[in-house]
Amino acid sequence: MPERPEPPAIAVIFTSRFGADTEGYDRMAARMEALAAEQDGFLGMDSARGPDGLGITVSYWRDEEAVRAWKRNVEHVAAQELGRARWYAEYSVRVARLLRVYDWSAEATGPGG
Amino acid sequence: MPERPEPPAIAVIFTSRFGADTEGYDRMAARMEALAAEQDGFLGMDSARGPDGLGITVSYWRDEEAVRAWKRNVEHVAAQELGRARWYAEYSVRVARLLRVYDWSAEATGPGG
Numbered sequence: 211m212p213e214r215p216e217p218p219a220i221a222v223i224f225t226s227r228f229g230a231d232t233e234g235y236d237r238m239a240a241r242m243e244a245l246a247a248e249q250d251g252f253l254g255m256d257s258a259r260g261p262d263g264l265g266i267t268v269s270y271w272r273d274e275e276a277v278r279a280w281k282r283n284v285e286h287v288a289a290q291e292l293g294r295a296r297w298y299a300e301y302s303v304r305v306a307r308l309l310r311v312y313d314w315s316a317e318a319t320g321p322g323g
Numbered sequence: 324m325p326e327r328p329e330p331p332a333i334a335v336i337f338t339s340r341f342g343a344d345t346e347g348y349d350r351m352a353a354r355m356e357a358l359a360a361e362q363d364g365f366l367g368m369d370s371a372r373g374p375d376g377l378g379i380t381v382s383y384w385r386d387e388e389a390v391r392a393w394k395r396n397v398e399h400v401a402a403q404e405l406g407r408a409r410w411y412a413e414y415s416v417r418v419a420r421l422l423r424v425y426d427w428s429a430e431a432t433g434p435g436g
Contacts, residue, residue, distance in 0.1 A: 221419045256338050258371040258379045266371045266379040300428035306334050306419035315413035
């Protein structure tokens with residue numbers, strides 16, 4: 211899980227459902243994750259996709275300007291177009307501002323904690 | 324994917340990583356989803372867990388009071404305790420306020436859209 215993003219960071223919640231064709235998706239997704247990590251203001255990303263084809267990726271950004279710059283990134287724009295043309299049946303993007311965060315880990319807490 | 328939650332709704336982003344023991348988890352998770360859906364102010368929920376054991380659940384709520392009431396729900400509190408004792412190696416809870424949303428679907432757009 212990413213470094214702890216602190217308020218008032220921005221979370222971009224990308225929820226998607228696959229269509230029938232998923233060929234090439236994993237490679238594109240890995241490339242986008244690497245590219246996002248190079249952007250100014252990127253704070254971290256979590257991604258999960260279940261066997262039902264529903265995927266959730268949450269990326270965290272320092273501020274709205276960093277989100278806008280990532281949205282406009284030329285290679286990212288091309289990946290979005292490819293995603294609509296090829297892989298996704300539907301998706302939603304939800305941009306939200308962090309209000310508070312809590313973290314917990316078994317390791318930090320210790321047995322019985 | 325849930326009904327479109329509109330700003331200024333609250334998103335609760337729950338990211339978790341499993342430990343070794345996952346027995347009983349699916350049943351608890353299904354019960355919590357059903358219970359959440361009964362709560363006043365619940366707007367929807369998306370959930371995905373990949374083969375690496377990283378899971379993301381995002382639930383959407385009308386306002387902060389609805390989030391607080393859900394956090395205090397007695398059965399939910401018990402499930403959280405069980406989760407820490409049994410299933411999770413680590414987790415984070417990130418509470419955020421929606422700023423804007425975009426939805427896209429192949430069906431609504433049509434071929435070539």
